[in-house]
Amino acid sequence: MTVKRTTRAAPRRRSVILIAGCVPAGLIVALALVSFFWLPYPLDDTSGGRLSPPGASHLLGTDKLGRDLLSQVMIGARIALESGAGAVAIGGVLGVATGLAAGFANRWVDDTFSALLDVLIAFPTLLLAMLVVAAQSASLGSAIVAIGLAMTAVVARLTRILVKRVLAQDYITAARTSGTSWPRVITGHVLPNIWPTLVVNLALQFGLAVLAEASLSFLGLGAPPPNASWGRMLQEAQATVSTAPYGAVAPGVLLVALVVGVNLIADGLRDTLDPTRRRSS
Amino acid sequence: MSSPVLAVRDAGFAYRGAAPVLHGVSLEIAAGRSVAIVGESGAGKTTLLRLLLGLNRPTGGEVLFDGQPLDLRNRARMRAFRRSVQSVFQDPYSSLDPRQRVRRIVSEPLRSLGLAGPDTDGRVAAALAGVGLPADAGDRYPHEFSGGQRQRIALARATVCDPRVLLADEPVSALDVTTRVRIVDLLGELKESRGLTIAMVSHDLSVVAALCEHTAVLESGRVVEQGDTREVLGAPSHPYTARLIASVPRLLSALRLEKHDG
Amino acid sequence: MSLLDVTGLSVVTDSGRALVSDLSFTVEQGGRLGLIGESGSGKSLTALAVMGLLPPGLTASGSVVLDAPGLGRTEMVGAAESRLRPLRGRGAGVVFQEPLTALDPLMRVGRQIAEPLRRHRGLRGAELRRAVAAAIDRVQLPEPDRIARAFPHEISGGQRQRVALAMALAAEPALLIADEPTTALDVTVQAEVLGLLGELIAEKDMALLFVSHDLAVVSGVTDELVVLKDGRAVESGRTADLLHAPRQPYTRSLVESARTFENALERITR
Numbered sequence: 001m002t003v004k005r006t007t008r009a010a011p012r013r014r015s016v017i018l019i020a021g022c023v024p025a026g027l028i029v030a031l032a033l034v035s036f037f038w039l040p041y042p043l044d045d046t047s048g049g050r051l052s053p054p055g056a057s058h059l060l061g062t063d064k065l066g067r068d069l070l071s072q073v074m075i076g077a078r079i080a081l082e083s084g085a086g087a088v089a090i091g092g093v094l095g096v097a098t099g100l101a102a103g104f105a106n107r108w109v110d111d112t113f114s115a116l117l118d119v120l121i122a123f124p125t126l127l128l129a130m131l132v133v134a135a136q137s138a139s140l141g142s143a144i145v146a147i148g149l150a151m152t153a154v155v156a157r158l159t160r161i162l163v164k165r166v167l168a169q170d171y172i173t174a175a176r177t178s179g180t181s182w183p184r185v186i187t188g189h190v191l192p193n194i195w196p197t198l199v200v201n202l203a204l205q206f207g208l209a210v211l212a213e214a215s216l217s218f219l220g221l222g223a224p225p226p227n228a229s230w231g232r233m234l235q236e237a238q239a240t241v242s243t244a245p246y247g248a249v250a251p252g253v254l255l256v257a258l259v260v261g262v263n264l265i266a267d268g269l270r271d272t273l274d275p276t277r278r279r280s281s
Numbered sequence: 282m283s284s285p286v287l288a289v290r291d292a293g294f295a296y297r298g299a300a301p302v303l304h305g306v307s308l309e310i311a312a313g314r315s316v317a318i319v320g321e322s323g324a325g326k327t328t329l330l331r332l333l334l335g336l337n338r339p340t341g342g343e344v345l346f347d348g349q350p351l352d353l354r355n356r357a358r359m360r361a362f363r364r365s366v367q368s369v370f371q372d373p374y375s376s377l378d379p380r381q382r383v384r385r386i387v388s389e390p391l392r393s394l395g396l397a398g399p400d401t402d403g404r405v406a407a408a409l410a411g412v413g414l415p416a417d418a419g420d421r422y423p424h425e426f427s428g429g430q431r432q433r434i435a436l437a438r439a440t441v442c443d444p445r446v447l448l449a450d451e452p453v454s455a456l457d458v459t460t461r462v463r464i465v466d467l468l469g470e471l472k473e474s475r476g477l478t479i480a481m482v483s484h485d486l487s488v489v490a491a492l493c494e495h496t497a498v499l500e501s502g503r504v505v506e507q508g509d510t511r512e513v514l515g516a517p518s519h520p521y522t523a524r525l526i527a528s529v530p531r532l533l534s535a536l537r538l539e540k541h542d543g
Numbered sequence: 544m545s546l547l548d549v550t551g552l553s554v555v556t557d558s559g560r561a562l563v564s565d566l567s568f569t570v571e572q573g574g575r576l577g578l579i580g581e582s583g584s585g586k587s588l589t590a591l592a593v594m595g596l597l598p599p600g601l602t603a604s605g606s607v608v609l610d611a612p613g614l615g616r617t618e619m620v621g622a623a624e625s626r627l628r629p630l631r632g633r634g635a636g637v638v639f640q641e642p643l644t645a646l647d648p649l650m651r652v653g654r655q656i657a658e659p660l661r662r663h664r665g666l667r668g669a670e671l672r673r674a675v676a677a678a679i680d681r682v683q684l685p686e687p688d689r690i691a692r693a694f695p696h697e698i699s700g701g702q703r704q705r706v707a708l709a710m711a712l713a714a715e716p717a718l719l720i721a722d723e724p725t726t727a728l729d730v731t732v733q734a735e736v737l738g739l740l741g742e743l744i745a746e747k748d749m750a751l752l753f754v755s756h757d758l759a760v761v762s763g764v765t766d767e768l769v770v771l772k773d774g775r776a777v778e779s780g781r782t783a784d785l786l787h788a789p790r791q792p793y794t795r796s797l798v799e800s801a802r803t804f805e806n807a808l809e810r811i812t813r
Contacts, residue, residue, distance in 0.1 A: 171375065171386075173368070173376075177367060178367070180389060193379070321730065457582055458757070458801055484729065484730060487807055488804060527734070528730040530760045530763055531763075532801055
């Protein structure tokens with residue numbers, strides 16, 4: 001019996017990537033969790049003196065109003081993760097549902113769906129965010145809804161293509177001639193075969209959502225003060241970046257670390273989830 | 282001659298907005314016989330097979346199962362139909378779900394048709410043994426097997442619920458020639474030992490000659506000739522059939538030429 | 544001096560797995576050699592290695608010497624791309640299995656045939672147009688004007704393979720390498736293309752290296768065979784001898800398998 005063997009090196013390298021991604025992401029999750037129980041200073045505490053450099057009493061220094069930067073960064077971690085998770089929840093659920101429907105629909109419905117998705121994708125996230133904010137008000141919730149809606153189109157389009165590809169496989173026809181009902185074809189064959197790709201893509205979308213929230217906050221379309229978003233911290237530090245650069249360093253570094261971490265996790269997941277890269281014994 | 286298990290009567294088919302693929306096709310598949318549907322690409326072979334499998338409804342004429350018109354909406358009848366008629370496909374790489382273990386793949390018809398029970402594992406093991414695969418094959422994934430072994434897995438899935446009819450779409454054309462011989466032998470064996478009726482779509486006349494008793498030749502969506510394989514291939518009455526036969530590459534013709542040379 | 548002299552050819556992956564091992568064969572001027580094997584035998588890789596066309600990640604070692612008249616002796620293994628380019632087309636032309644992927648989908652067929660004619664024979668203008676028409680005519684394509692203006696997807700599989708053949712033959716190579724050229728075609732079309740191939744080869748006294756998994760097909764167009772299994776030559780010799788009296792068990796099983804089907808058909812059609 002010839003049993004094809006995959007090389008052992010590949011999965012191990014992948015797990016290294018996965019761990020490399022979990023380290024920065026895990027640290028940021030830890031920061032966010034701690035912020036629920038403890039902060040060095042309350043966010044509205046301006047006792048620290050303006051633009052103090054990092055030191056014993058303020059580990060990362062203070063901003064131009066004298067507020068502690070570490071406390072802001074910790075709250076910012078929470079907001080970044082919330083916006084990533086919230087947007088992925090909205091975009092994932094709506095996107096996968098629409099994509100599945102379009103993938104299974106007849107040609108006419110599918111064409112209409114695709115046209116709508118193309119319009120939605122062409123629509124800038126920023127414009128969408130401004131519309132949502134105009135309809136409601138500038139808040140973290142509005143920003144998350146806007147980012148999630150923009151993500152829906154991308155996820156739906158991917159899901160639709162993945163579904164079409166799986167449906168063209170002979171094992172779907174074989175399942176149908178085996179008497180398997182459509183709902184069971186979806187849960188038994190379609191979803192298991194598309195979710196690894198979807199999970200990887202949603203992880204990448206998580207990183208993009210974090211960036212999008214930072215951009216919206218930078219423009220004043222995100223969570224209002226005193227809630228500290230990394231994007232708003234960057235915007236506030238912008239004016240003083242030449243005299244006191246540390247105000248921009250911490251949120252900037254964490255933003256990059258989180259996005260890189262999440263992207264590495266996505267990369268690592270890609271092959272960990274694929275049984276053809278695994279050996280069963 | 283016994284009554285047909287499956288038949289198409291004056292069937293036509295057109296995909297929406299396209300020219301018809303089949304025109305007035307009539308074909309009977311008698312119980313316990315092996316029938317070949319022969320033709321080249323675009324002749325409508327696979328479409329005809331999809332009608333016989335109840336995957337598409339003919340746009341004209343009808344498909345008969347045990348003498349009754351096949352009604353895709355009648356769930357009870359369709360369940361009986363699915364249990365009786367199973368299928369095997371051409372590409373052994375696309376016909377097995379890569380994310381399921383072989384045991385789960387082979388047991389799918391039992392689960393889907395409500396036949397699963399305490400004896401499921403036993404039936405899967407018996408089906409795997411019946412196609413010449415080792416018992417531990419069930420624990421592995423499809424990608425761990427070669428093309429021929431995968432086609433055996435597909436055959437195990439198709440026979441696990443003891444169907445009466447096996448509909449096969451080019452079941453050996455993707456396989457190497459040495460493997461092809463073994464799978465054709467296996468099909469013949471399954472036919473004999475289980476009284477299985479086999480209908481096979483093929484472009485390969487030598488495989489048809491080796492396995493099938495009845496042959497229908499399809500050209501541009503029409504059956505141009507059908508009957509006993511020995512008569513259709515031995516004394517073709519339609520020029521297209523004759524051309525098909527003449528086109529089959531032969532080892533012996535090479536040898537004959539050699540003899541003329543020297 | 545042989546036209547193509549392959550000595551100790553090996554193809555190894557980056558991870559060190561040998562896909563072709565220590566393969567040797569020669570093709571004489573005007574000779575017709577078949578490489579036969581099942582999937583994974585390394586037959587197609589051998590054809591690519593001969594042309595210096597191995598995909599990235601694969602390395603050839605050993606020696607492949609192409610001695611085309613007027614082009615000099617060239618060692619193809621390890622040769623620089625610039626050294627190989629003039630040989631492709633003029634030294635050896637290639638036809639692949641899937642004509643749809645071998646042709647540029649966005650270029651009209653006539654222009655694709657014109658390309659090698661212009662590059663290798665330096666033809667221009669009206670002369671070039673006449674040569675394209677002649678090339679299309681040579682592979683017996685109907686309505687040469689329509690075909691020349693068509694895009695690859697607008698013509699049938701058999702016609703595409705004839706176009707690919709016309710391109711491979713445009714520069715009148717000394718050697719034609721055909722990698723499963725008829726496997727994707729219907730039987731009746733396969734018979735026609737094989738017939739055409741044989742005629743063209745004989746007409747120009749061209750040498751042929753024919754790669755196939757189908758013993759019946761390969762035996763019809765070649766005089767000599769190399770049987771490959773797992774990247775190694777199992778047996779080689781005159782085609783007729785191998786079919787009549789295969790010495791190795793593997794060759795025997797190939798011949799017997801092919802015979803099994805053929806006999807089934809022969810019994811009926813004789």
